[in-house]
Amino acid sequence: xxxxxxxxxxxxxxxxKLKELCKANDLIxxxxxxxxxxxxxxxxxxxxxxxxxxxxxxxxxxxxxKDINVIIYPKEKDKSDTEIALDLVIKKSPTTxxxxxxxxxxxxxxxxxxxxxxxxxxxxxxSQIIDDNNLIKILNNEQSIxxxxxxxxxxxxxISLDGIIISIKGFHxxxxxxxxxxxxxxxxxxxxxxxxxxxxKHSGEGLLILSKx
Numbered sequence: 447x448x449x450x451x452x453x454x455x456x457x458x459x460x461x462x463k464l465k466e467l468c469k470a471n472d473l474i475x476x477x478x479x480x481x482x483x484x485x486x487x488x489x490x491x492x493x494x495x496x497x498x499x500x501x502x503x504x505x506x507x508x509x510x511x512k513d514i515n516v517i518i519y520p521k522e523k524d525k526s527d528t529e530i531a532l533d534l535v536i537k538k539s540p541t542t543x544x545x546x547x548x549x550x551x552x553x554x555x556x557x558x559x560x561x562x563x564x565x566x567x568x569x570x571x572x573s574q575i576i577d578d579n580n581l582i583k584i585l586n587n588e589q590s591i592x593x594x595x596x597x598x599x600x601x602x603x604x605i606s607l608d609g610i611i612i613s614i615k616g617f618h619x620x621x622x623x624x625x626x627x628x629x630x631x632x633x634x635x636x637x638x639x640x641x642x643x644x645x646x647k648h649s650g651e652g653l654l655i656l657s658k659x
Contacts, residue, residue: 610650
């Protein structure tokens with residue numbers, strides 16, 4: 447059983463949350479400037495990977511003196527640093543992969559990183575994106591949610607072009623085999639009415655997003 451954390455160069459998360467994530471995982475991989483966040487906490491990644499065009503010079507020099515696996519790619523490449531890091535850890539047969547700092551001001555990177563969850567879902571690898579305001583997963587066929595104290599809202603975003611058919615119980619807005627078309631905001635910002643909510647996906651695929659402002 448191996449749980450892996452990938453820290454990228456998007457929006458930084460709180461030091462407390464990052465410490466939590468590092469403790470909960472067996473292997474830590476920094477994608478380029480993701481290493482800066484870790485070094486700020488005196489945490490060394492097991493791997494540093496990417497073209498290293500955004501990592502600080504200070505962090506780069508420090509890691510060169512440590513026993514760290516550094517894998518450098520050319521700047522002109524076909525994949526982002528985050529996806530290259532992902533391809534590396536997939537080979538290690540992980541149980542779970544958690545991404546953090548993969549969402550930020552660059553919407554192109556943010557969207558492509560979110561859709562990496564689909565790549566892992568197809569490989570039957572449990573994965574999630576976590577930051578200070580969101581937890582994002584691919585919706586399973588049957589999903590139960592214990593009332594999350596860290597989040598206020600539960601949303602489902604269809605990602606199948608043919609839409610999704612879902613049932614929702616234990617929420618403020620419940621649904622029974624409801625078709626939700628691609629691009630619809632019907633299932634955004636739902637709230638739980640009980641300690642545990644249930645979501646059944648009958649067809650299609652979607653993102654499950656727990657969030658708070």
